Amino acid sequence: MIQLTAFGRSLWLQYVALFQWATIPGYIGYKLILPVAQILFFVEFGVFATGSQNALYFALGNALQLTANAGIFGVIATVANERQFGTLPMLLGSPANRLVTFLSRAIVNVIDGVLSVLLGLVVAAVIFRFDIWHGNLPLLGLCIVVISLTTAGLGLLFGSLGLVMRDAIVVANIIYYGLLITGGINFPVSRLPAALQTVAYALPLTRGVEAAREAVAGASFSQVAGLLAGELAVGVGWAFLGYLVFRAFEGYARRGGLQDAY
Amino acid sequence: MAYVRAAAAAFYVSMRLRFISGFAIMGFLIFPLILAAVGLFVLNRPGTTATQWTYGLLGGGLIGYWGIVYLDAGNGIQVERWNGTLEQIFAVPTPLWVIVLGKALGGLVWGMLSFIPTIALAYFGFHALLPRLDPGPFAISFTLLTFSFLAMALSFSPIFAMWRWAFTMVNGFELGTYVLCGFMFPITILPAWLQAVSGLLPPTWGTRALYAATTAEGSHDFAAWWVTTIVLSFVYIGLSVWLFHLVDRRARATGELALV
16 A cells, blocks of 8 residues: 555656646646647638538547647656756666656556546537537547557657657657647548558557547447557557667666766 | 847847757648648548638648747747846847847748748649739738738747746647637638637738638738738737836846746
């Protein structure tokens, strides 16, 4: 129990210490205003481009993509900011279990990601008066959790770059907005060129968003189980690769004396 | 003349810094390209009208342009604080606004580069071409839009320096600005109350005139839109003059401006 409490406390401290948005203005700006602005922009653009009958498609896609706000930006920040704030040498010098250190970076962000999506859905429902209540809501909830986990998996990989790279947050921006193209957020993945479709299905969100759309349409768990399993596999794959990269870069940073390089 | 030289030096140094900044390169190249790609993929369906294609084609560039202006030029004072050079800038005889103006002009030039990747993507990726433009009104509208961007950047710069939470809010609302200014779609599709809000932003009118110059459809009330852009821009410049005085007074009175 004591260990669990300590683990929980370290999760929280890690989050507030390394996550730049853990201030009231930061949270309002990036966790309340940004989701509303993103949904508003893409829904209005979608209505202009394709007609008002498709508004829910855009709202749902962008609400789900908000998981990447926490999963990509958040996770990358909590790894990369060790360098920015000068605490990387202490982290690399500590005897802490690296797998626990690594994975714990994601947990609060996964919870945060789920909250972001819920906020996005509420905003969409209130502003645009969408009716999603007739869909399979428990299944939609499961999809949201799965997507939050898988985007965090990708975030862990790119966060590891922060151990050796100064501008990891640039990478975060590219990945976050790049998922708008590959994730099936605003248009079906089938519109992408074949090579990009392959990339899309190798990235998080794509299958999860498909599953969520089907859940809103009333599908049962068995109908989307394959998609969710695929989404989870993609997320685990990226997280595992991220762990390997984290260990490799850790050694590289130590050998090259890059911990303090800024 | 000394002010022109100082502004030119600020322009030159800021441009050199942009060439080696990952953020600056992302701002003109990758970010607008991604948003333009999303827009063009959405529009890439049967039945898309020429007007819609035009919004997809120019919208990505406008988004990149604005993104650089408010981020880069708007943070003209903040960047000096982050680099530890703010006190030196206050100590030199050149007024702060001259240096910020030089940097903001650099931001405008850098921002215009956003149109290159987005138009190239539209042409090579989607075979989309710019429509037959009305060159005179288009050029005037673009110039006035640029002026309105400059006016807003000059207003943001002291605001971001004095109230750091302001940047967080504006940055979080970035996509909302695209909505209000009508970069990717006409603001006429927005609810009336939102149109009233967007009418207070000078780029809204410049953008409206710019798109009107690309089509024969709809109203072409250029004179009214241009005058509105100019008047609103001067209002923002007036506001920025007052804000620059405020920054200057605060910096010298408290000595805390350089604190991060």
